[in-house]
Amino acid sequence: MKKIMVGNHAVSWGVMLARAEVISAYPITPQTTIVEELSVLCADGRLKAKFIPVESEHSAMACCVGAAAAGVRTFTATSGQGLALMHEMLHWASGARLPIVMATVNRALGSPWNIWGEQTDSLSQRDTGWLQLYCESNQEVLDTVIQAFKIAEEISLPVMLNLDAFFLSHTAEPVEIPEQSLVDGFLPPYQPEFRLDPKNPHSFGCMTPPEYYMEFRYKIQQSMLQGKVVAQQADDAFGRVFGRKYGLIEPYRCEGADLILITSGAIASTARVVVDNLREKGRKVGMVKIRLFRPFPKEELLEILCRVEKVAVVDRNVSFGVGGIFAHEMRAALCNEKVRPAIFSYIAGLGGRDVTPQVLNDVIYQTYKRQEPEAQSVWVGMRS
Amino acid sequence: MPEQIIFKREEDMPYLPITFGSMAGNKTGTWRYLRPKFENKISPCNEGCPAGQDIEGAMVLIGKGKILQAWDLFKEENPFPAVCGRVCFHPCESSCNRGEFDEAVSINALERFMADMASRQGRKPLVKREKRKEKAAIVGSGPAGLTCAYHLARLGYGVTVFEALPVLGGMLRVGIPEYRLPKKVLEEEIDQILELGVKAEVKFRLGKDFVMNDLKEYQAIFLAMGNHQSKSLGIPGEDTQGIMSGLEFLKNVNLGKAVPLGKKVAVIGGGNTAIDAARSVLRLGSKPFILYRRTREEMPAFLGEILEAEEEGIEISYLVSPVRVISENGKVSRLECLKNRLGPADEDGRRRPVEIKGSNFVVEVDQVIAAIGEEADLSPLPKKLGLKESAVLTDERGATKQKGVFAGGDIIQQPRTVVHAIGSGKRAAIFIDCFLKKKKWEGLFEAIRIGEQGSLSAKRYLQAEDERISLTSKTVRLKDLNLDYFDYKKRKKMPKAQVAKRVGSFEEVNQGYAEETAVAEAKRCFNCGVCNLCDNCYIYCPDVAIVKQGEDEPNVIDYDHCKGCGVCVEECPRDAMVMEEERR
Numbered sequence: 014m015k016k017i018m019v020g021n022h023a024v025s026w027g028v029m030l031a032r033a034e035v036i037s038a039y040p041i042t043p044q045t046t047i048v049e050e051l052s053v054l055c056a057d058g059r060l061k062a063k064f065i066p067v068e069s070e071h072s073a074m075a076c077c078v079g080a081a082a083a084g085v086r087t088f089t090a091t092s093g094q095g096l097a098l099m100h101e102m103l104h105w106a107s108g109a110r111l112p113i114v115m116a117t118v119n120r121a122l123g124s125p126w127n128i129w130g131e132q133t134d135s136l137s138q139r140d141t142g143w144l145q146l147y148c149e150s151n152q153e154v155l156d157t158v159i160q161a162f163k164i165a166e167e168i169s170l171p172v173m174l175n176l177d178a179f180f181l182s183h184t185a186e187p188v189e190i191p192e193q194s195l196v197d198g199f200l201p202p203y204q205p206e207f208r209l210d211p212k213n214p215h216s217f218g219c220m221t222p223p224e225y226y227m228e229f230r231y232k233i234q235q236s237m238l239q240g241k242v243v244a245q246q247a248d249d250a251f252g253r254v255f256g257r258k259y260g261l262i263e264p265y266r267c268e269g270a271d272l273i274l275i276t277s278g279a280i281a282s283t284a285r286v287v288v289d290n291l292r293e294k295g296r297k298v299g300m301v302k303i304r305l306f307r308p309f310p311k312e313e314l315l316e317i318l319c320r321v322e323k324v325a326v327v328d329r330n331v332s333f334g335v336g337g338i339f340a341h342e343m344r345a346a347l348c349n350e351k352v353r354p355a356i357f358s359y360i361a362g363l364g365g366r367d368v369t370p371q372v373l374n375d376v377i378y379q380t381y382k383r384q385e386p387e388a389q390s391v392w393v394g395m396r397s
Numbered sequence: 398m399p400e401q402i403i404f405k406r407e408e409d410m411p412y413l414p415i416t417f418g419s420m421a422g423n424k425t426g427t428w429r430y431l432r433p434k435f436e437n438k439i440s441p442c443n444e445g446c447p448a449g450q451d452i453e454g455a456m457v458l459i460g461k462g463k464i465l466q467a468w469d470l471f472k473e474e475n476p477f478p479a480v481c482g483r484v485c486f487h488p489c490e491s492s493c494n495r496g497e498f499d500e501a502v503s504i505n506a507l508e509r510f511m512a513d514m515a516s517r518q519g520r521k522p523l524v525k526r527e528k529r530k531e532k533a534a535i536v537g538s539g540p541a542g543l544t545c546a547y548h549l550a551r552l553g554y555g556v557t558v559f560e561a562l563p564v565l566g567g568m569l570r571v572g573i574p575e576y577r578l579p580k581k582v583l584e585e586e587i588d589q590i591l592e593l594g595v596k597a598e599v600k601f602r603l604g605k606d607f608v609m610n611d612l613k614e615y616q617a618i619f620l621a622m623g624n625h626q627s628k629s630l631g632i633p634g635e636d637t638q639g640i641m642s643g644l645e646f647l648k649n650v651n652l653g654k655a656v657p658l659g660k661k662v663a664v665i666g667g668g669n670t671a672i673d674a675a676r677s678v679l680r681l682g683s684k685p686f687i688l689y690r691r692t693r694e695e696m697p698a699f700l701g702e703i704l705e706a707e708e709e710g711i712e713i714s715y716l717v718s719p720v721r722v723i724s725e726n727g728k729v730s731r732l733e734c735l736k737n738r739l740g741p742a743d744e745d746g747r748r749r750p751v752e753i754k755g756s757n758f759v760v761e762v763d764q765v766i767a768a769i770g771e772e773a774d775l776s777p778l779p780k781k782l783g784l785k786e787s788a789v790l791t792d793e794r795g796a797t798k799q800k801g802v803f804a805g806g807d808i809i810q811q812p813r814t815v816v817h818a819i820g821s822g823k824r825a826a827i828f829i830d831c832f833l834k835k836k837k838w839e840g841l842f843e844a845i846r847i848g849e850q851g852s853l854s855a856k857r858y859l860q861a862e863d864e865r866i867s868l869t870s871k872t873v874r875l876k877d878l879n880l881d882y883f884d885y886k887k888r889k890k891m892p893k894a895q896v897a898k899r900v901g902s903f904e905e906v907n908q909g910y911a912e913e914t915a916v917a918e919a920k921r922c923f924n925c926g927v928c929n930l931c932d933n934c935y936i937y938c939p940d941v942a943i944v945k946q947g948e949d950e951p952n953v954i955d956y957d958h959c960k961g962c963g964v965c966v967e968e969c970p971r972d973a974m975v976m977e978e979e980r981r
Contacts, residue, residue, distance in 0.1 A: 110413035169412060207415055216416040228407040229414055236412070 014190045020181030023151040023188050024090060024116045024174075025050035027158025029060040030196040033114075034085035034203075037065035037076035042128045043178040044092040044118040051088075070095040074102035074113075081111035082217055084208030086162060089113065092178065093120030093134045100138065103171075107142025107233060109218050112165030112172070112203070114158065115143075119278070119329075120178045121364040129365020130178035132278065132330035136306075136338045142233055144172040144240050145307040147277040151186040153259055156251060159196055163247040166203050168236045177329075178365065180279040191255050199254050241308045261310040264317050266292055267299030272380055273318060273354075274300045276327040277339060280361075280368050284327075287373040298377060303339060311346040318347070324354040325380040327373065328390070329362040336360065336390030357383070358390040366394060421958070425940060429961030431976045433934075433954060438926030438972060439872040442504060444848025445492030447812075447820035448475040448544075451856070452489050452504055453927050459507055459919035464912070468515040471508065472522040473856040475819050476547040476590055477540060477569075479516060479582045482509025483907065484573055485816045486699050494875045494925050500888040502922050509907075510915040516582075522551075522589055526859075529553040531833045534615035536603050539567020540815050541621035541806030543590055544822030545829075548855055550593035552830050557615070558595060561602035564652070567623050568807075569815065571648040572670070574677045575903035580651075604777025609802075617829040620778070620789060620797070621806035621822065624771040624813065630665065634722030635767075639729030643670040643768025650677050658683040659763025663732055665689075665719055666768035667696040672703060674766045675711050680903050683764070687713040690737055695747040705906060708896055716750065720757070722765065731759050773808040785810075794828035794838060795821055803829055820852065827858050848872050873926035873972045882933070882970035889918040928952070928973040934965035 018026070024047045028036065036055070038048040054060040063080075067073045073089050081087040091099060096117055106113050121131035135145060144164060148154045154176050161172040176182055207215065221229065245261055252258030263281075266288050267273055274284050281302040291298040301317055303310070318324055328337025335341050340358035347353045357380045362368035372394040379391065402417060404410045440453040450471050458467035471478045485505055493501035532555040535542045543565070546556045564570050565587050569578065591597065601607065603622065612618055627642030629635060639659070643666065649656050660683055664675040667689035678685035687706075689696060692715045696703060707713070721733040736756035739748040772787045783790035783798035788810045795803045805821030807813045827845070831838040844865065845857040849872070857865050892908045899906060910918065928951060935943040935952060942959035943952050954965075966974040 108414070207411070207413065214419075216420045218414050219416050219420065221414050225404065225410065225414075228404075228410050231407060232410070232412055 015187050016190055017185050018151060018188050019046065019183050019185050020148075020151045020154050020176050021046040021118065021183065022050050023155040024158055024176070025054060026188075026190060027155040028088050028114075029054050030155075030191060030193060031088075031114075031159050031162045031200055032086065032197070032202075033060070033062050033088040033162075035063045035065065035077065035080035035087045036089065037067055037073045037080070037087075038089045038091065039067055039070050039073050039095060041070070041092045041095040043120060043182045044090050044095070044116070046182070047090040047116060047118070070099040071102055074099045074106060077113045077115075078102060078106050078109060078111055079209075081106070081113050082109065082209045084203065084205045084210075086166075086203045087111070087113045088115070090116040090118070092118040093122055093128075096134045096138060097122065100141070103138055103141035103143060105218070106171045108229070110169040110233075110236075112162070112169055114161045114165055115171065115173045116154075116158065117173050117175045118178050118182045119175050127364040128178065130180055130279075130329065131363050131365065132175065132328075132338075133332075133363075135173060135175045136330050136332070138173070139307055139338075142170065142237065143307065144170060144237070144244070144305070146172065146174045146244075146305055147303065148174060148176045148181065149279060149281045149302060149304075151181060151184075151188050152257070154181060155188055155190075156255065156257055156259070159191070159200055160244070160247045160251055162203075163200050163250075164240060164244050166205075167243045167247070168240050169205075170233070170236055170240060175278065177279040189257075195254055199251065237308050241305065241310060244305055259304055260313075261305040262313050262317070263302040263304060265300040265302065267301065267317055267321075269297055270299035270321055271297045272299075272323045272325065272377060273321050274298065274325050274327065274373065274377065275303060275339065275343065276300070277303045277306070278329065280327060280329060280373075283368060283370060284373055287370045287377070290370070291374075291377065296377075306339075306342075309342055309346055314343070315347065315350060315353075318354050319350070319352050321354045323357060323380050325357045325359060325376050327359050327361050327368070327376055329368065331360055331363065331390075340390065355386055357386045359393050360390045361393045368394065424957045425960050426942075426955075426957045429956075429959060430979050431961045431963060432956065432979050433959065433961065433963060433966045433974055433976055435928055435951065435954070435973060436869055436975045437866060437928065438869050439848045440925040440927060441492040441494055441848075441872055441874065442489040442502075442925075444850055444852060444872050445488045446847075447488065447814070447817045447850075447852055448481070449820060449823065449847050449852035449854045450474045451854070453922065453924055455511070456502065456504075456507070456919045456922035457924060457927075457929050459511060459915060460922065462916055464511050464514045464915070465518065465520050468511040468520060469523060470856075471511070474823065474854060476522070476544055477586050477815075477819060478508050479512035479586050480540070480569055480578060481816060481819070482506070482512050483578050483582070483905075484569070486814055488816070494873065494878065494923055495921060497875045498880065498883065498923075499885045503888045503891070503918050506889075506891045506907075506910055507915055507919055510910045510912075513909055514912070516585055521592070526551065526553045529555075529833075531555070531616045532557070532614065533617040533619065533829060534559065534612045535619045535621065537561075537567060537621040537623055537806065538565040538597065539621060539623045539806055539818060540569055541623075541818035541822040541825075542567065542619065543587060544819045545619045545621065545803075545805065545826045546595045546822075547590045547593065548823050548826030549829060550590070550595050552826065554830075554833070556595045558597045559601045559603065559607070560597060560599045561605075561622070563600050565597055565599065567621075568625075571651045572644065572673070574647065574650065574673050574680075576676070576680065576899065576906050577673070579905055604774075608777065609779060616801060616833055618802045619822070619825045619829065620802065620804040620808065621818070622773065622808055624773045624807040626772050626774045627767065628770040628772060630719060630767045630769065632720055632722065634724060634729075637722050637724045637729045638727055639724075639763065640722060640765045640767065643674040643766050644771055646674050646766050647677060650681070656681065660684060661762050662686070662764040662766060663688055663719075663760065663762045664766045664768060666770070667691065667698060668768060668770065669698045669702060670771065671768035672698045672706050674768050676706055676709060677903075678766070679709055679711060679900055682901050685711055687711060688717045688719065688734065689713060689715055690718040690750040691747065692716060692739065709899055710896070718750065718752065719765070723759070729762060729765055732762050732765060733757055733759050771807075775808065793842070794831075795825040796828060796832075801832060823855055824853055827853060827855065871926070877972040878923060878925065879968065879970045883923060886921050888921065889914045924971050924973075926972050929971070931970060933968045933970060934974065937964045937968045939964060
């Protein structure tokens with residue numbers, strides 16, 4: 014069955030199909046309609062979950078931590094400032110090895126106030142031990158929610174899926190709604206090894222001295238790396254059941270390319286059009302969409318990029334003092350490779366500014382023109 | 398400390414930080430610098446009840462369907478729940494915190510409900526204590542006198558009540574009409590007092606049939622003769638045939654005497670007696686109308702009664718004073734009146750009526766009932782008791798200046814209500830007991846008082862010191878409650894007799910709750926300041942440091958592990974917990 018739905022409702026329906034058992038959230042634009050729809054689904058009984066309204070995002074995540082520790086499938090969603098407020102509990106969720114799934118509707122951070130799209134909110138949380146996936150379409154959003162639970166529960170780590178404010182969250186697209194029975198087959202009920210149980214008491218996350226703490230951290234790192242394998246397997250399995258798969262990264266028309274545009278989220282769909290146009294004109298341009306950001310898919314990228322001269326990374330985010338975060342991660346991932354492309358870094362579309370085909374054409378044009386990358390990220394689409 | 402588990406290698410360790418041994422040895426209580434504590438406080442209804450009834454406690458019991466136990470609790474303080482459940486002006490409800498939230502709990506109707514159920518099931522008050530040789534005399538069998546008799550009898554004393562009228566009950570019997578308080582309801586509660594061994598001498602009037610000195614054989618005396626003397630109108634023609642006092646009228650009706658009224662009956666006054674008289678006139682088939690010299694704002698009658706009178710179509714004319722009775726053939730035929738306007742407030746805060754010169758008018762009447770107030774007849778009392786302005790002076794115990802003589806009810810300086818009379822009767826019984834046992838009474842108030850408004854608890858008085866649940870003097874207000882835990886809920890209405898059926902009939906107007914309604918209404922109670930085992934503390938404690946005991950047993954705090962975070966206190970809906978500084 015296909016339904017026309019906005020990205021936020023695609024999240025909610027994904028959560029319903031995944032049969033989440035506890036949802037705790039605090040509303041924030043542009044995430045609000047996710048939890049609004051979920052509260053409706055809970056209220057009318059289509060989703061049999063406990064919906065816990067709270068007074069802050071910090072509490073929302075604390076609630077999810079408690080519920081997940083009790084052994085139930087748990088979901089929340091937030092945006093921008095809300096995610097920032099959650100920060101402390103994000104570390105706790107991963108440290109406690111709780112497979113919580115969260116949707117982040119990427120929103121620019123204040124000050125100044127801005128409710129529009131930008132990825133700096135989620136990328137600021139890249140060191141919290143959460144897996145991060147970035148979606149390009151509403152269909153991918155719904156499918157990724159279901160995959161996220163699968164991955165999270167397999168490796169006992171939380172997963173964050175990201176969608177662009179308004180470009181996805183509030184834009185309606187046709188979305189294929191998977192059969193519930195197929196989803197149930199793909200995602201069986203959550204059965205953790207340990208759970209809070211008064212009949213079998215344990216202390217969770219208790220004081221751990223220097224003699225042991227480091228080992229627990231090591232295990233998280235190992236699981237995180239394992240997450241890449243598990244995410245790939247989950248995507249493959251999803252593809253077999255539902256006929257749709259997305260990959261950890263998606264190369265688009267990269268055959269014989271001399272320049273590859275790298276981006277993520279909704280910009281990728283604009284990039285496809287730009288690449289198609291340039292290919293028609295005989296330019297050997299390709300595009301790679303990065304879907305999995307944490308753990309970083311270094312090997313997968315290297316396989317595509319090692320044959321290319323130039324890579325142009327378009328970041329809708331900024332780490333002040335460094336520049337575009339995806340570009341930065343790319344450089345760090347590839348710096349020890351003998352054969353590697355030159356990485357050109359561009360910052361575009363902050364605070365919801367449109368990244369138009371012209372902007373991407375400009376990125377490609379500048380990358381062709383320059384011999385070497387600039388020392389700093391180049392800001393494109395600026396007022397001039 | 399529990400056995401320590403040593404992991405040699407990383408692979409041996411679980412994937413998440415979790416304990417496998419008991420953590421009880423980790424006494425996190427040592428981290429605490431504040432400690433939570435259960436502490437019951439005063440609920441405002443209990444403080445507001447001059448009879449000192451444990452209303453909050455009764456609400457819990459009714460809510461659990463334990464109706465008779467709730468009645469037992471009331472009976473420990475007050476022998477008249479069936480009476481009060483009908484005629485009390487319920488200051489408890491005006492104090493109810495729920496009143497500020499949505500609507501006060503319908504305590505008065507619930508009191509009546511449990512009394513009616515106790516009556517249907519033949520429940521009797523709990524047995525008295527061991528017999529004592531001392532005897533007490535009680536003058537007057539109204540609510541004050543009979544309450545004092547009840548408590549003294551339960552304390553084991555021999556009690557004799559002397560009553561001037563041929564029937565017991567005082568104003569309850571002769572002042573309140575049947576449609577508000579059916580005789581059989583009153584008689585049943587009086588019978589329960591007599592069944593405790595209280596003796597009663599009727600038609601035995603102080604000053605006529607006996608004097609104070611005749612009571613020498615009694616070691617203690619309680620005076621509670623009430624205010625049975627009507628104030629006169631003080632206008633020309635007042636002694637004409639067809640003029641009578643409200644009290645006399647009500648007494649005659651209540652005693653079943655024929656009272657010829659004629660058609661048009663003017664009732665003068667704005668107090669409860671006036672309203673009772675007018676409504677009784679209506680029921681006897683005549684047409685009453687009320688003349689009151691101030692406005693409705695200043696009327697001393699209970700609002701509910703005024704509303705019911707209006708419902709029944711009784712006309713009330715405000716700002717009208719009678720100035721002369723005009724008679725024809727020796728019988729009243731017309732009443733000359735004056736119009737008033739309101740002047741400045743007098744000493745009781747109500748605005749004084751000021752006559753408008755030349756505004757005289759005349760109304761036709763067949764009968765005038767003057768109900769402008771009652772006072773006590775203190776002429777039989779010796780001056781040495783301490784008398785002032787038609788009242789007997791008493792100290793905080795209800796004792797007069799004469800040793801062993803106590804007083805209460807309407808003849809002392811306190812609000813003239815049934816429930817205040819009951820409170821004063823109980824207070825006298827408690828301090829007569831102290832007097833007869835030569836017990837020190839200083840300091841007793843702290844142990845047995847319920848709040849700051851003078852209510853005392855007989856139950857607490859009878860308890861041994863270590864038996865008494867500690868109770869702080871703090872009265873819980875709405876701001877002290879955690880209102881997140883309460884939903885808005887309208888109070889349940891009590892069915893009433895149809896207005897058409899009330900005219901010409903003394904059938905009771907209010908008809909009482911059904912059990913289901915009563916239980917639901919009792920559950921509206923916030924249980925201000927008293928733990929009702931809602932278990933919020935247990936649910937919220939992050940350290941499982943609230944320990945549940947047996948059913949209906951209070952929760953206790955495991956101070957070995959309580960870190961003093963205060964979540965329990967914060968989440969207690971009813972202010973039954975406090976934080977205090979840890980003393981080490």
